[in-house]
Amino acid sequence: MKIYNSLTDKIEEFKPITPGKVTMYVCGPTVYNYVHIGNMRPVITFDMVYNYLKYLGYDVTYASNFTDVNPKIIAAAKELGITEREVADKFIKAYLDDLASYNCGEIDYRPRVIEHMEDIYNFIQALIDKDMAYEVDGDVYFRVSKVNDYGILSNQNIEELKSGARVEVDDKKENPLDFALWRKTDDGEQFASPWGLGIPGWHTECVVMINSLFGSKIDIHGGGVDLKFPHHENEIAQSMALNNNHLANYWMHNGHINVDGEKMSKSLGNFILAKDFIKEHEANVVKIAMFKTHYRLPLNFTDEVFNEAKVLNEKIMNVLKQANLQIQLEGLEVGKVKRDENIEKIMDEDFNTPNLITYLLDLVKDLNNALRKKEEFCSIYDKIGLVNQILGLKYDLLVMSDEDKKLYSEWLEYRNNKDFAKADELRNILVNKGIL
Ligand SMILES: [Zn+2]
Structure with a gap:
């Protein structure tokens, strides 16, 4: 199987660290409000990656976190007049409800930052001990200049970053690119660290959760393309500093969602909340609409895309319904086909879901023909089932009494x-x- 690795900008043969096993981490939501449909793209994309790896027979362990310690949560707590923990609990619950309504599968771990505070102190202290981080007046900063290949993920060198990036001026830092691992605060929720009261930096939280769950390196790290810099770049820098590795062997990034040619984002105000969107569209339709575009490309959300997806979803439903009826009336045996080399040829090329959807359409056509001609159809039915399982499409078929x-x-x-x-x-x- 080949994966496009954002770290090297190359399509590479996938080789897990331990043969037969895959460890995977995807950055999850900061739980300070409801997620929008753009936030669902990484969820749906990496669900598909997870499903396909499992289809191939890998023993996959998949973790996606909740960022539940963050300045945005402190701000939301003030606004809502509740505690930070209440904010986090409320929006974790809302997010899990969203996942359920989009038929997103179960994963192995959903770690929360709050459960890893001791690990965070130890991690930061280890960086200070290695002279890769320094404390100034209750803040702790990472010494970017000490990492040789800083900028490797976003393809920028330190000089370009200094002149190009919008970096905040902060007298406390040795270098404007240095980022906070720990920040002193007397506002809202604070934690008693060895450097005084404060909260950890977001980039540190993810690395610590990965190290705590999996050890120093994982196979696949995923997230939206907007997380490449600074979030993922800084995760890599800390891992290089402490463990001399890039944290993950394969970095995967999904493209964002555009509405009328503009990126959907909270700041632009052109977003649709996931919980509202699902009231108008079935989960299958949303997934088909997403998978018709390759995960790395930007995705245009237009009525046309959704209408097409809706038609396709109905086609699949109708033919499965008819076949299901025959299977039950005639007591046919299905579920014998476990693999399909056509699926593998398509998906082994960096998860080519647009081609998989085309293949699905062909199978639907074949199944319709076989039903009409009263020919044997169980293997076609099974192959459709395999595709649906990989794409996370669910069809509730009746069980006849x-x-x-x-x-x-x-x-x-x-x-x-x-x-x-x-x-x-x-x-x-x-x-x-x-x-x-
Ligand atoms: Zn992260």
């Missing part, structure tokens, strides 16, 4: 005998039951 089966065969009999009045009566019952 014995009574349902009897009604169905009676309806067929009346129809064959041209007793249309009776056939229509039964047909209505079957339609009401969702069978036809």
